[in-house]
Amino acid sequence: MPKQLYHRMRVRISQERRAGIQRLLKETGIEAPIRYYNHHLCHALSAYHASGFDSGLILTLDGGGDGACSHVYLSDGRALKRLFNLDSFHSVGNFYAYVTHICGFKASIHEGKITGLAAYGQPKYADLFSSLVTYRDGEIVNVGSVYRGAAIRKIQRSLPANFKPQDLSSSIQLVLEDIVVRYVRHWLEKTGATHLALAGGVFANVKLNQRIAELPGLTAVYIFPQMGDGGLAAGAAYALDSATRRQGEPVPLNNVYLGPAHGESEILREARASDLPFEFRPEIERDIAALLARGSVVARFAGRMEFGPRALGNRSILYQPTDPSVNDWLNKRLKRTEFMPFAPSVLADGAAGCFHMLNNARRAAEFMTITFDCTEWMKAKCPAVVHVDGTARPQLVYPEINPSFYKIIAEYRKLTGLPCVINTSFNMHEEPIVCTPRDAIRAFMSAELDYLAIDNFIIRHPKSSTESSRFPRRTAIHESERQTV
Known part of the structure; x- marks a missing residue:
């Protein structure tokens, strides 16, 4: 039941956003046709094409988009093949956002503060988070079957009144690293890939990325520089380019000095x-x-x-x-x-x-x-x-x-x-x-x-x-x- 309610909410939000895009374009006098691309496909294409890898594993992970929180792709140098789709109900990134909120910061904005604060604490509440979200047989699973307000309330009820934010931060950081490293390692071992390209908001976590890079057998790892949803536009551009290009390959992203200059x-x-x-x-x-x-x-x-x-x-x-x-x-x-x-x-x-x-x-x-x-x-x-x-x-x-x-x-x-x-x-x-x-x-x-x-x-x-x-x-x-x- 919680999962069904969650998806009804997400579908409504998605419909409202699409209607809003159409309304905004009409108000600004833009009558060009709209082409939509899948959220996680855009993340994956941004990471893969920008990386310059000839082949490898491409993995996305975030709070959710178009019904998923993760896609796994494999490239043979010619095309991407999707291997796995993880329902957004199971997002471990959302639990990180809940901790950001509980610690008094802005969820989906200040998660970097939690990453920094984690080094000052002890993972006293790791078992609590492991009872809510875990890794199991190649997947990430929301075993607590909770999301948003219900998840926040459950975490808060399980904490002592005098909990320290640094200990809470340390706990979710440890659980995040454990879950995601196991998830990534599973797909590396399953595919035999030695090159890994990553995108999605969870990979804004620089400590997590270090743990992934330390996995044995990994020759090269690349994180798309604008790994969050701000990078989806680049992924959509890559998608359209791939659909319309007649010859050649996308050029790797050698730098990100792409903004305006002033005379x-x-x-x-x-x-x-x-x-x-x-x-x-x-x-x-x-x-x-x-x-x-x-x-x-x-x-x-x-x-x-x-x-x-x-x-x-x-x-x-x-x-x-x-x-x-x-x-x-x-x-x-x-x-x-x-x-x-x-x-x-x-x-x-x-x-x-x-x-x-x-x-x-x-x-x-x-x-x-x-x-x-x-x-x-x-x-x-x-x-x-x-x-x-x-x-x-x-x-x-x-x-x-x-x-x-x-x-x-x-x-x-x-x-x-x-x-x-x-x-x-x-x-x-x-x-x-x-x-x-x-x-x-x-x-x-x-x-x-x-x-x-x-x-x-x-x-x-x-x-x-x-x-x-x-x-x-x-x-x-x-x-x-x-x-x-």
Whole structure:
């Protein structure tokens, strides 16, 4: 009976959404035909085609979409064959969302806080969650037959009044890892696949992805960078492309710098409107590295914006990785509540000295979608980016992918001997990552960061404690800037 009620609710929601899409298009004057593709097929296609794998296992897992919470596919290099469909009633991701809600955060938004908080607790309530959702014979099973409000109430009634959120988080994290790793391992063993592509909101869990990557026999793992429902549009585009393309194959997704870029005229207009002094810097990467080495916080806005949930250098706040207290004071400036330290952006050619077991997940690590155990050197030299459990969630930076960002870190390494910098998204709490120069200047001023590097221009915050006399000597004046100097 609970399962039937659940599906009636999901069907009604799906019908309302489709009607809403048609209404919205009509209101905006768009009369193009609508073509719908299955939710999990879109997740699978996004992961498979973007990965560049010739063949392998493709597995999706989330809270639910089009009646399922997981699909399993196998590719032989020519087509995808669906092997398994898991009813969304059995979603383990939903139980993770229930814990997010019980701990006082926003379900389907703040699950990352639970992942970070889990390292501070003990899995005291793992048996409780195992009695509600489990792995069984190649499937994930909602053995408690509960969902949404009923599931939340059952969990709350089973907890002591003085439970600690970190223990609850630790418990659901342990159960999630156990269930999903067993589920993935079953399908890897059943198919003999050595390459694995993943998508769906559950794979936003970077700790889970590490456990999967550690499975024996796995040659390569890839997580689609926009693994949540924001990536479905890419999957639908791949689906339409596959249906209409006459020759050739989809091109792998080598980077996610797919968003808008803004020209110099717009940057200058917004800089002048801010009434803040700014300078043109012809060797901006070297200057940013020098500021970071001196202990300044630098917000960077450059080139095309990133697609997906991670800032990967073009809309990022940068800082040195040596000061663990930054996770407290910078988060307060940004009005954030986080339990996981800031992530490091690391030169790809220096990453082997920082992390263990990189090899089969190097591609995934380009997009901050997985954690690794840190080496002792990393723990000692870059403590600001190492979690209490000894892991970090890096972005590996290659010169051919983002040459300007690579140069910043390379220059920083020349000055400090460290191949990484802190990289956190350039946004205030509960706001999207900055998109325009106006967004960047507003967030920069609100957070009271030291410097804003916006393309080749530098703006110093009026409240910055870093004296302008410490800034490197200028080598040129941009023609459009002469009137402002």
